[in-house]
Amino acid sequence: MPKGKQSHRVVVVGAGFAGLSAVQALANAPVEVILIDRHNYHLFQPLLYQVATAALTPAEIAAPIRKILRNQKNVTIFMDEVCGVSPTDKSVTTSSGREFSYDTLVLATGARHGYFGNSAWEQHAPGLKTIDDAFELRMRILSAFEKAEAAETTEMRQALLTFIVVGGGPTGVEMAGAIAELSHSMARDFRRIDSTSARIILIEGGDRVLPTFRRKLSESARKALVSLGVDVRTDARVTDIGDCRVTIADKDVRAGTVIWAAGVQASPAATWLGVDTGRSGHVQVGKDLRVEGFDDVYAIGDTAAHIPDGADQPLPGVAPVAKQMGAYVGTRISKYVQGKSTVSNFEYKNFGSMATIGRNRAIAELGALSFRGLVGWLLWGIVHIYFLVGFRNRLILMLNWLWAYVTWQRGVRLITGESAYQPKKHVTKID
Amino acid sequence: MPKGKQSHRVVVVGAGFAGLSAVQALANAPVEVILIDRHNYHLFQPLLYQVATAALTPAEIAAPIRKILRNQKNVTIFMDEVCGVSPTDKSVTTSSGREFSYDTLVLATGARHGYFGNSAWEQHAPGLKTIDDAFELRMRILSAFEKAEAAETTEMRQALLTFIVVGGGPTGVEMAGAIAELSHSMARDFRRIDSTSARIILIEGGDRVLPTFRRKLSESARKALVSLGVDVRTDARVTDIGDCRVTIADKDVRAGTVIWAAGVQASPAATWLGVDTGRSGHVQVGKDLRVEGFDDVYAIGDTAAHIPDGADQPLPGVAPVAKQMGAYVGTRISKYVQGKSTVSNFEYKNFGSMATIGRNRAIAELGALSFRGLVGWLLWGIVHIYFLVGFRNRLILMLNWLWAYVTWQRGVRLITGESAYQPKKHVTKID
Numbered sequence: 001m002p003k004g005k006q007s008h009r010v011v012v013v014g015a016g017f018a019g020l021s022a023v024q025a026l027a028n029a030p031v032e033v034i035l036i037d038r039h040n041y042h043l044f045q046p047l048l049y050q051v052a053t054a055a056l057t058p059a060e061i062a063a064p065i066r067k068i069l070r071n072q073k074n075v076t077i078f079m080d081e082v083c084g085v086s087p088t089d090k091s092v093t094t095s096s097g098r099e100f101s102y103d104t105l106v107l108a109t110g111a112r113h114g115y116f117g118n119s120a121w122e123q124h125a126p127g128l129k130t131i132d133d134a135f136e137l138r139m140r141i142l143s144a145f146e147k148a149e150a151a152e153t154t155e156m157r158q159a160l161l162t163f164i165v166v167g168g169g170p171t172g173v174e175m176a177g178a179i180a181e182l183s184h185s186m187a188r189d190f191r192r193i194d195s196t197s198a199r200i201i202l203i204e205g206g207d208r209v210l211p212t213f214r215r216k217l218s219e220s221a222r223k224a225l226v227s228l229g230v231d232v233r234t235d236a237r238v239t240d241i242g243d244c245r246v247t248i249a250d251k252d253v254r255a256g257t258v259i260w261a262a263g264v265q266a267s268p269a270a271t272w273l274g275v276d277t278g279r280s281g282h283v284q285v286g287k288d289l290r291v292e293g294f295d296d297v298y299a300i301g302d303t304a305a306h307i308p309d310g311a312d313q314p315l316p317g318v319a320p321v322a323k324q325m326g327a328y329v330g331t332r333i334s335k336y337v338q339g340k341s342t343v344s345n346f347e348y349k350n351f352g353s354m355a356t357i358g359r360n361r362a363i364a365e366l367g368a369l370s371f372r373g374l375v376g377w378l379l380w381g382i383v384h385i386y387f388l389v390g391f392r393n394r395l396i397l398m399l400n401w402l403w404a405y406v407t408w409q410r411g412v413r414l415i416t417g418e419s420a421y422q423p424k425k426h427v428t429k430i431d
Numbered sequence: 432m433p434k435g436k437q438s439h440r441v442v443v444v445g446a447g448f449a450g451l452s453a454v455q456a457l458a459n460a461p462v463e464v465i466l467i468d469r470h471n472y473h474l475f476q477p478l479l480y481q482v483a484t485a486a487l488t489p490a491e492i493a494a495p496i497r498k499i500l501r502n503q504k505n506v507t508i509f510m511d512e513v514c515g516v517s518p519t520d521k522s523v524t525t526s527s528g529r530e531f532s533y534d535t536l537v538l539a540t541g542a543r544h545g546y547f548g549n550s551a552w553e554q555h556a557p558g559l560k561t562i563d564d565a566f567e568l569r570m571r572i573l574s575a576f577e578k579a580e581a582a583e584t585t586e587m588r589q590a591l592l593t594f595i596v597v598g599g600g601p602t603g604v605e606m607a608g609a610i611a612e613l614s615h616s617m618a619r620d621f622r623r624i625d626s627t628s629a630r631i632i633l634i635e636g637g638d639r640v641l642p643t644f645r646r647k648l649s650e651s652a653r654k655a656l657v658s659l660g661v662d663v664r665t666d667a668r669v670t671d672i673g674d675c676r677v678t679i680a681d682k683d684v685r686a687g688t689v690i691w692a693a694g695v696q697a698s699p700a701a702t703w704l705g706v707d708t709g710r711s712g713h714v715q716v717g718k719d720l721r722v723e724g725f726d727d728v729y730a731i732g733d734t735a736a737h738i739p740d741g742a743d744q745p746l747p748g749v750a751p752v753a754k755q756m757g758a759y760v761g762t763r764i765s766k767y768v769q770g771k772s773t774v775s776n777f778e779y780k781n782f783g784s785m786a787t788i789g790r791n792r793a794i795a796e797l798g799a800l801s802f803r804g805l806v807g808w809l810l811w812g813i814v815h816i817y818f819l820v821g822f823r824n825r826l827i828l829m830l831n832w833l834w835a836y837v838t839w840q841r842g843v844r845l846i847t848g849e850s851a852y853q854p855k856k857h858v859t860k861i862d
Contacts, residue, residue: 040844041844041845041846057488057490058488058845058847059488059843064845066620067620070619071619073622075622076623077580077622078580078581079577079581080581096581098581131845131847142471143510146509146510150509150510150527186497188501189497189498189501191506412490413471413472413495413498414472414493414562415472416562416563416566
């Protein structure tokens, strides 16, 4: 699409935390903004595990991008999928065959789960990054209980009631805790199995869960998981994953459901630009978040690797980093276009981090302070509801949580759709 | 599955309104109940069009069957798909290869939309009977607006913004009204199109919409539709449906989205039993709802055709008929097993019927009384919320409706999943 005369056009690819923040920071800038996303919604990813475990519906954590940006008149939104960038022509192309020229390009295309080169594991152990992933996991988890109820042998039942979560970071810990709670919420629903006998195994390659947190908080999290009945195995390496089977240190464990929460693979943005990346595919960015070697291209959020001064590790792929990167880039472009002095280098302000294990159990680090147990959990709830600002579902989400808390129930135990990893059945079946 | 010694086993196939009512009426009977359903949830189908038009989420109108029947200890539930009945062996077989013997069989397998023999139309004009259907329609409707925003020619835009609903019964009328309202709720969300310019065409073969209602109510409904901007065409016959095209009386109309609400095809229950049916596949049942020629097999709900004494038409496929049939059959079996005198023949008590067209607009017939406009709409809302008893979501549903009413917004505008009618894309794409 050719741009309007004289206007400076910023093309932003991706409407996650990073892309959306960049667009919003450009609200009052004299620019034309084009926002392109594969989906029509912005997803509040930190709560996605609650969709996968039947506690929340997608509409409670996703909002239409158009609705969020309704009043920002300088942005035009296209639901489309970028498949290439031409830095010489200064344009991006999409899978629908459209071409958008840009003056400045912001790549905020996120990341997916990565399998360290073992892509065959994906079908057996899907990960959790999108709403469709959450539906897939929800279907697998709930179906495992259904199949166990119908199973004719003890061996089958035990395998079906075994859930393995690979990866002891926040997503893995949250998934393991949530599955344990789900199994307890269904205690009276089955006649032939005891759903609370489900075995949940959390596998972490390092020596503790939540390794980015302080050691004592990791230990709190481990204890909370164990009290929920989760079998936490640290220093454990997965060497193979097959159909209903995980090989841990050369020993096969049978499991009806395997969930991948171990690795991250950046989007192919680096490939589009033809730049070198590490194994995880991240785009190296400089102090101003521009891609090294490109004057007009920024990369932000989970797809970017930014190593702060004095640090040896890039910033983690979490929401606060993405949001601050987006706001910085939006402001920087706005000043540049208006000929104002450019802002200083990007600096991440770490306000803290938190993870939840389940009802009454969470950990949080805020500066020098540590929180755990009920206090950590309340803090976690307040922060998450606060950051859902702009979603009309905050009230409904609070009511849902309150209801689930009082009744111990999960409201969204629906098995819908068909597995993305299996051949589609004919659609005209009768129920 | 062989049954326990001496117990009388009732196998109920289908957990819709009919099957669930039958099971619940057997709560205190000395029987063993097996309930088999393809899904793990009971669906409140009358509100399904609100899921298809982004007003409600599935969890608000569907509840896990296990949760509903949690306290009824004589029922065991299997999520499975029945694919055959052997009346000689008195058993049903399922697609997972399981076999269930029965003493009494209750078939409550429902219906799907039918295309009067033109099954090729389905991919171009899907219908609305299941949650997956609702997702499909929601995706098509919302995607049409997205594609129109990106379209490069006026002709393309106009075609994409044309929605054709085939069939002027309650579902067709409700869908047409809801799409009109959806288009208005997005008035400020697009930059290149005017979403309120969407053209919604409702096609009915007969001389009025809602033909089962009194003539003056049909006229009210038509006026309400027209006031929402719907182009209502009665006495119009669809002769062909193709890709983005409907042929009405030999004239082609281009439309980005076509929705089928015209015909109903009963489940294959009749085929399982090897009994003759009419074109729509319904099982003929006698005055006690047993399938003619079978002592131990009942058919109820949408899959059954029951012609009351003195009537020339079978009872309609609506929720109250299904529920009353289920309750009757459950009670009848219960009395029979306990050696009590059998109950009299089934008699349907018609308390009335209603249909909604949109905000402040509905029609209702209760006995000799007719209601329309705001009064009809309030009545419709109260009745529907009342009948959601047992769903934990009544409160949330009310809040959602209240919110939508005050703000004119639709909360669930998410395009998720992939079309069931198109080849699946590879799942590892990056967003």
